[in-house]
Amino acid sequence: MFFEGSEKKVEITIDGDKMSLLEDLPQSFWAQMVAQCGAMIVSQMSQPNCKAFLLSESSLFVWHDRLLLITCGQTRLVNAVEYFVEKVDKQLILQLIYQRKNEYFASAQSSSFVDDVRLLNRHMPGVAYRFGELYSHHNYLYHLDNDYQSSMDATTCELLAYQISRSASAHLTAPGLTGLEIRQFLQLDKLVPGFTLDDHVFSPFGYSLNAIKGNSYLTIHVTPQSTSSYVSVEANFDLLAKAPLLLEILAPACFDLVCFNQPQFAQKAAQMVPKQYVSKELVHKTLGIGLDVCFANYIRPQHDFGQPTHLDLSSEHRVF
Amino acid sequence: MFFEGSEKKVEITIDGDKMSLLEDLPQSFWAQMVAQCGAMIVSQMSQPNCKAFLLSESSLFVWHDRLLLITCGQTRLVNAVEYFVEKVDKQLILQLIYQRKNEYFASAQSSSFVDDVRLLNRHMPGVAYRFGELYSHHNYLYHLDNDYQSSMDATTCELLAYQISRSASAHLTAPGLTGLEIRQFLQLDKLVPGFTLDDHVFSPFGYSLNAIKGNSYLTIHVTPQSTSSYVSVEANFDLLAKAPLLLEILAPACFDLVCFNQPQFAQKAAQMVPKQYVSKELVHKTLGIGLDVCFANYIRPQHDFGQPTHLDLSSEHRVF
Structure with a gap:
């Protein structure tokens, strides 16, 4: 079954002295916002300083002065x-x-x-970059071109594991797999000890998790089908320290690290x-x-020759 | 400037006892066939057993019982x-x-x-494969599902050099670059000694070459722009032996080899x-x-960190 795991992501920071995203906007606003891109809210949890929504395609986190919306598939973020x-x-x-x-x-x-950036530029001027060569894995990034300075201690890191x-x-x-079994498989007790969890197992495949604790969050999205498997993990704590555990569990053929304000990334x-x-x-x-x-x-x-993937053309779904 | 270098390719073998592609089909047939996919003939050369056409997007070779059509860009092969x-x-x-x-x-x-394979399957049933992982470089291949057996000495090899x-x-x-200068840069005297050449320098950038000698051919297509550079080389002689020379000249960040009936490929x-x-x-x-x-x-x-590519959003062209 065809599924585009690769994510689109937006992080918006507002002036928290003049408005609170948590207090000044109703639940219906978030449902509407998510609906605009073709996703819907599946589940949610709240803590005093964070609302975390699990979506039909990924996640939305809302803090007092900041939001993070991640969507995958064919969503129009x-x-x-x-x-x-x-x-x-x-x-x-x-x-x-x-x-x-x-x-x-x-x-x-x-x-x-x-196309997206040209649309955004009609509202607010920005600049855009491609991190990584065209013919390799790469990540496009756009930000507003203004005087705002981000806080150097606002660290976030993504680990994107392919195949x-x-x-x-x-x-x-596995048929009938439960959320608990997936949590155990991903060793969430080691990854996010003491975090409050909200997760969802999709049918026939797929798994999403939001985890929050104080100001910290982690979110995981799993597209497990062997022909196009993909697992994304994003957090605002030291995810690099957890990379050996995640890479041991998932053993991907390749992976990306995308880190913001991560001290001593190279080392x-x-x-x-x-x-x-x-x-x-790099x-x-x-x-x-x-x-x-x-x-x-x-x-x-890769040192040994593998077989090609036979494409099942009879399938109604786009499988490759 | 945006240009999709990645090629589509078809090789068709007919029953040469019943028809000759060289003798039984007029020039207009080939012009019409090429026009169907949105390309046009730029130049051509003939030898008794081969006609080789340079196209606005790549190449067409026609032999007595076989044709090879390669197109790039947004063509609909x-x-x-x-x-x-x-x-x-x-x-x-x-x-x-x-x-x-x-x-x-x-x-x-x-x-x-x-989509293409579903269209072809309406005419003739075939099977399809993906060579290479989804999240890496890969090559899709479809062939008719019949009793035909290809000749093991019909070797062809592609070297596709990226970045x-x-x-x-x-x-x-370089502005004003001539075909002769490109031939010298690519060391064609070592690559295809004694071959008859037909080449074309495109404006503002781009270069295509067909080379034939007896039953042997080689074709090169160059998309040289630094943000999306790509060079493809295909031949039906021992191209692997020429790989060190080509890789020294081009020094790509990565490359593919796609070989058919190449004895001892791995070694x-x-x-x-x-x-x-x-x-x-592999x-x-x-x-x-x-x-x-x-x-x-x-x-x-890669061992050292590079810079991202700044995207020029003011360009009318799609540049990335």
């Missing part, structure tokens, strides 16, 4: 962004960072990153990435808005 | 195939092999490989691929039609 920008006083938006990972079923998307091991894929596509990555992987892409830039961005792609060299 | 199948008695078609490399501006294509060195890209985008590739590259994909299968296919992707590990 830019439409949700446009909805927010049109409903909320633009003057209150301090920064907006919009990202898209390169897609693997790009022809099924309703827009390209460039996980056959055994991990088999485990995560930490060199320590934490298992020796069987080699770096294919890109770094401190953006004008004080945001330090590192993008790295690692691959596991 | 499947429409040219459909034209051929509808105009020529289907019973005369012994084999048809249709390939597409994964594209890097896939959202700009008018169809996906699966060539800055100096090679700078050389190949030869291990000898010929420079040590700074590691293999990311796929092999002998198809039911007696065609031995190897697909390999090699990357050069």
Whole structure:
């Protein structure tokens, strides 16, 4: 079954002295915003300083002065962004960072990153970059071109794992698999001890998790089908320290690290990435808005010949 | 400037006892066939057993009982195939092999490989494979599902070089560059000594070459722009032996080898691929039609951090 795991992501920071995203906007606003991109809210949990929504395609986190919306599949995230920008006083938006990972079923998307950026630029001028070579894994990033300076201690990190091991894929596509079994398989007790969890097992496949604790969050999205398996993990704590555990569980053929304001990224990555992987892409830039961005792609060299994938043309679904 | 270098390719073998593609079809047939996919003939040369056409997007070779049509950009190669199948008695078609490399501006294509195969399957039943993982470089291949057996001495090999060195890209985008200068840069005297050449320098960038000698051919297509540089080389002689020379000239960040009926591919590739590259994909299968296919992707590990690519959003062209 065809599913585009690669995510689109937006992070919007507003002036918290003038408005609170938690207090001044009703539940219906978030449901509407999510609906704009073709997703819906599946589940949610609240803590005093954070609301976390599990979506039919990924996640939405809302804090007092900040939101993070991640969507995958064929969602049109830019439409949700446009909805927010049109409903909320633009003057209150301090920064907006919009990202898209390169897609693997790009022809099924309703827009390209460039299309999206041209739309955003009609509302607010920004600049855009491609982190990584065109012919390799890469991540597109757009941010508003203004004087806002991000806080250097606002660290976030993504680990995007592609083509996980056959055994991990088999485990995560087992019929009747429960959320508890997936949590155990992913060793969430070690990954997010003491966090409050909200997760959902999709039918026939797929798993999403939000985890929050104080100001910390982690979110995991799993597309487990062996022909196009993909697992994304994002958190605002030291995810690099957890990389060895995640990579041992998932054993992907390749993976990306996308880190923002991660101190000593190069040294930490060199320590934490298992020796069987080699770096294919290493890109770094401190953006004008004080945001330090590192993008790295690692691959596991292949030494033995494998078989091609036979494509089942009889399927009604687009499978490849 | 945006240009999809990745090629689509079809090779059709007919029953040469019943028809000759060289003698029984007029020039207008080939012009019409090429026009179907949105390309046009730029130049051509003939030898007794081969006609070679340079196209606005790549090349067409016609032999007595076989044709090879390669197109790039946003061409709709499947429409040219459909034209051929509808105009020529289907019973005369012994084999048809249709390939597409994964594209890097896939959202700009008018169809996906699966769409194409579904169209072809309405005319003639076939089978399809993906050589290489979804999340890496890969090559889709379709062939008719029949009793035809290909000749094991019909060897062809493609070398597809991505993100060539800055100096090679700078050389190949120099203003006023002539065909002679490009031939010298590519060392064609060593690559195809004694071959008859036909080449074309495109404006503002781009270069295509056809070379023939007896039953041997080689074709080169160059997309030199540094943000999306790509060079494809295909030949039906021992191209692996020429790989060290080509890789020294182009110094790509990564490259693919796609070989058909290449004896001892694994050993030869291990000898010929420079040590700074590691293999990311290695796929092999002998198809039911007696065609031995190897697909390999090699990357050069990166050790130093580079800068992201700044995207010029003011351009009218899609640049990334």
